[in-house]
Amino acid sequence: MLHALSRFANAVSWCASQLAALAAAVLTLAMVYEVVARYVFSAPTNWAFDIAYMSNGALFLLGVAYVLREDAHIRIDVLRNRLPASVNAVVQGVAYLLVLAPFFGTLAWIALSRTWRAWERNEVETVSPWAPLMWPFYLLIGVGLVALTLQLVAEGLRGFSDRGQSAQGGRP
Numbered sequence: 001m002l003h004a005l006s007r008f009a010n011a012v013s014w015c016a017s018q019l020a021a022l023a024a025a026v027l028t029l030a031m032v033y034e035v036v037a038r039y040v041f042s043a044p045t046n047w048a049f050d051i052a053y054m055s056n057g058a059l060f061l062l063g064v065a066y067v068l069r070e071d072a073h074i075r076i077d078v079l080r081n082r083l084p085a086s087v088n089a090v091v092q093g094v095a096y097l098l099v100l101a102p103f104f105g106t107l108a109w110i111a112l113s114r115t116w117r118a119w120e121r122n123e124v125e126t127v128s129p130w131a132p133l134m135w136p137f138y139l140l141i142g143v144g145l146v147a148l149t150l151q152l153v154a155e156g157l158r159g160f161s162d163r164g165q166s167a168q169g170g171r172p
Contacts, residue, residue: 023058065151115135
């Protein structure tokens, strides 16, 4: 079951990372267009700021699960390097499963609830002259948080699994 959950979480993280790559492309194209429109043609857009903050927020949250999957996040290993691998695995398992996964799972639930409410009400950004619909942005936030929660659960369970394997002499 751990293998199936891990494969599913990895697949969701990969899909979210592809959406993050798309958000990065949208952000880049929008900013290049805005700079050219503003400084070459003296015709700034009324949508560039909204696209920038929405793309940037989506990029960050959609990519974080993939970063966790690839173990590419930044951490300070002062204490971690001094502990045995089995203890590190248990600490990671507890932190991911009992602290971080419930926290980010709750945030995912809130984001998806907010998405649904924004979709039902046709909510728009009220401080923007462009007034874009907000539910697509909220949806991307929710998807990123769901992907992160799934990846945290998979990595937490893997931490406990790694502890058992390291007690038996390591991974095969």
